[in-house]
Amino acid sequence: MQTTSQLLMIRPVNFSFNPETAVNNAFQVAGEDADIQEKVLKEFEDFVQLLTTNGMDVTVINDTPLPYTPDSIFPNNWISFHEGGVMCLYPMFAPNRRQERKPELIATLKKKFNVAKIVDLTQHEKHNQFLEGTGSMVLDRRFKIAYACLSPRTTIEVLDAFCRSLKFMPVAFNAFDDKGRPIYHTNVMMCVAKQYVVLCLESIADAKERKNVISAIKMSGKKAIPITITQMKHFAGNMLQVTNRKGKTFLVMSSQAYQSLSPGQIKELEKYNAILHAPLNSIETHGGGSARCMIAEVFI
Template sequence: MQTTSHILMIRPVQFGFNAQTAVNNAFQQVNNETGVQEKAQQEFDRFVALLRGHGVDVTVIDDTPQPHTPDSIFPNNWISFHHDGSVILYPMFAENRRLERKPHIIGKIAEQFRIGRTTDLSDFEAKNLYLEGTGSMVLDRTHKVAYACLSPRTHPEVLKAFADATGYETVEFHAADAQGVAIYHTNVLMCIGDDYAVICLDAIPSKEERKYVEEKLKGSRKTVIAITLDQMNHFAGNMLQVQSLRGRKLLVMSTQAFSSLTPGQITELSSFNPIVHAPLDVIEKNGGGSARCMMAEIHLPGKG
């Protein structure tokens, strides 16, 4: 199943602009804003309330002050959870992001869900090779296909290790913004729902790769909904389809992303599922990630 009603979110305690990630994350904006942690925490709490209000089961775990992990609000980069009970840990580019792999988080998840095999890919960090979870990959879980734009944070050798561990097919391509800068994470340019895919095809410079990705999506019976480079820059690709505990599908995004969509795109997306959105401006500006990055889907079997 592509979607889940169970989501892990990490409540920040020291959120802020991370210089270690800014070297290859063009979505971060250098600024002198004050009170960033408090504002981000307010945005986080409102976002959680929105999801819970729509019947999504959100497991919120507070981050710890030490070690300092300014990007802990984006847990989907270092861990993923799968239907067969497996958990995968990923190699992270920024040294201070590697500290996000905190045992108490996995322990908390294990209280409610059954965890079987754990595959730890973090040893690749010693070789300076990275794969940042469902940031680096956008997973078609139904068809077991992992879409990945290669970048300093997404290396084909680690992708192969992921594929070997999970049985996923990988679709690798290159993507860049309007300035020709490599897109740091695949999940800022595309989202896969059960029956559709939102993607910035204009971000794939190679006509051959663009055709390859589009045909692969259509071959999986996805309706392809294209967004522009400008919309991608407003996080319109950083969406996630989830479902309520009653099975109602929802497409979740930030208010900035929603506001960038055309009426036609909104109508088309709403024909598949309702859209819900929350303002995440402070998190987006300082963290360079948006709604999808904040949600780690829990596809593990439950206990009891």
């Protein structure tokens, strides 16, 4: 199963620019904005409303003021859910992001979603090895492929540990932006849907690695839909395909991402699903993440 209608989102209480993540997230922009929490909260609520209005089951959990977790709006980096009642917990690069794994929250989620097994990879933090969930990996759940661009946030040792635990095949590669900087998360340059894969092929400089990615996509029988680095910088890769309670499929993204697409790309994507988009400019600018980062899918 590649898509679900069950979505988990965290309502932020202390959203702000996070200098601990900015060291390797080129999408973040520091700035003074006294109303940032208010603006982000409105973007969050409007996004949740868009999803629920279109038939998705969104579980919203309020963040707590303490401990301080400025990036709690991006839960997909520390937790993921899988068929068979499996919950995975991930090692995080930034120390203040590790605080998002709040024991009370984990206990609540374990009970709510009837979790049968927890795969805990967080011990890798002791060795400075990281894998930030479905930010670091883009999963083809049907064909059990874990695509991952390596970066300070994504190390091969933890990727291999995840794949061994959940029986995925790793497809690791290196990807860079137009200034030669490693792309910090795979899900900003790639989206795997039921019938297609959106990806920024030009960011994969090594020809052999690019061929391996294309081969894996072909093996899954999916169509590759390329985006440019410029479109990627507008979060066009940070999309998520979801299915509502009635079985209708949607592709979710930010309005900035949608506006960066060409008419031809939009027409191509709409062959497979309707498109939903919401303005997330404050979240994208200050947090360096977008629509897909805000959602943890629940497959339990």
